[in-house]
Amino acid sequence: MWGLLPLYWALLEPAGATEVLAHRMVWSLPTALVILAALRRWAWVRPLLRDPRRLGLIVLAAGLISVNWGLFIWAVGTGKVIEASLGYFINPLISIAFGVLLLRERLRPAQWVAVGIGALAVGVMTVAYGRLPWLSLVLAVTFALYGLIKKGVRLDGVASFGAETAVQFLPAVAFLVFLGSRGEATFATEGVGHTLLLSLAGLATALPLIFFGGAAVRLPLSTIGLLQYLAPASMFLLGLLAFDEEMPPERWAGFLLVWAALCLLTWDALRTARRSRARLRAAAAAAAASARASRTGDGKAGDSGPGETGEPGRRTDRPAVAGTPSDAAKG
Numbered sequence: 001m002w003g004l005l006p007l008y009w010a011l012l013e014p015a016g017a018t019e020v021l022a023h024r025m026v027w028s029l030p031t032a033l034v035i036l037a038a039l040r041r042w043a044w045v046r047p048l049l050r051d052p053r054r055l056g057l058i059v060l061a062a063g064l065i066s067v068n069w070g071l072f073i074w075a076v077g078t079g080k081v082i083e084a085s086l087g088y089f090i091n092p093l094i095s096i097a098f099g100v101l102l103l104r105e106r107l108r109p110a111q112w113v114a115v116g117i118g119a120l121a122v123g124v125m126t127v128a129y130g131r132l133p134w135l136s137l138v139l140a141v142t143f144a145l146y147g148l149i150k151k152g153v154r155l156d157g158v159a160s161f162g163a164e165t166a167v168q169f170l171p172a173v174a175f176l177v178f179l180g181s182r183g184e185a186t187f188a189t190e191g192v193g194h195t196l197l198l199s200l201a202g203l204a205t206a207l208p209l210i211f212f213g214g215a216a217v218r219l220p221l222s223t224i225g226l227l228q229y230l231a232p233a234s235m236f237l238l239g240l241l242a243f244d245e246e247m248p249p250e251r252w253a254g255f256l257l258v259w260a261a262l263c264l265l266t267w268d269a270l271r272t273a274r275r276s277r278a279r280l281r282a283a284a285a286a287a288a289a290s291a292r293a294s295r296t297g298d299g300k301a302g303d304s305g306p307g308e309t310g311e312p313g314r315r316t317d318r319p320a321v322a323g324t325p326s327d328a329a330k331g
Helices: 005-010 017-039 045-049 052-077 081-101 109-129 134-153 157-181 192-199 201-216 221-227 230-242 249-301 312-322 324-330
Strands: none
Touching: 005 052, 005 201, 005 230, 017 052, 017 157, 017 192, 017 201, 045 052, 052 081, 052 134, 052 157, 081 109, 081 134, 081 230, 081 249, 109 249, 134 157, 157 201, 192 201, 201 221, 221 249
């Protein structure tokens, strides 16, 4: 659904990118409220309102995703869907770079190679476009920063969607009133179909997010990571086949480099996940063996009666063994 959104935004002509973005923000809030009411998920509201730091992060996240949404809608309207798809392809590489620069994470060798290939791809794309591919880079950076900030907010998908759209709502309404006062709004001037499509922009925004949240708790993280490549792949194909955008050889070279970097990242992630699972299984087996050995040792120690040796130390140690079940119950 995320990959097919360019088709939806293209249907909203002649509305400009800023008007579409404002409607997307305005109609997202009632959509979020209906979903939250249906799920009865309000417990997060009061703790959030009492935490100025998290509120500030929500405002920042809302600003970043607004820039991301607006640029993407503008890219669809100006025939730059392929360039926009490149931004979402290189987003994982930008996220890894942020992990190193901001979180001081240590990269595995394969990740370093993938980031290097990604940087080379940006250089090739700069030659291909005759300029820095700023649209792709801004889309990638804003989305990576958005994900980084949401780690600090600690809200699930539906709750954070509701909080962010609450921040976006009033500025978006004010902008639409301003457009209407200038006679530049298309909401009520292009027919019922156009009005309905603009009104459903919130649902078009919310549904993929809800499905993603549902999938995230049911599927392995490695599977989720792979599936996220479907959206930019769909955008790329739409730009190439539906919007008839040009793809000269040098642009193909840049995309092939990005895809090679993503293949390397995926291979490394799957290999690391397999090794982690193997280590967990080995640790669990070792713990089970240790527990069995401990139980066997306790049984052997209990074979001798409390008065066999006549040693005072032996007799005082017995009540401690009898108290063990209550300790286990506490655990």
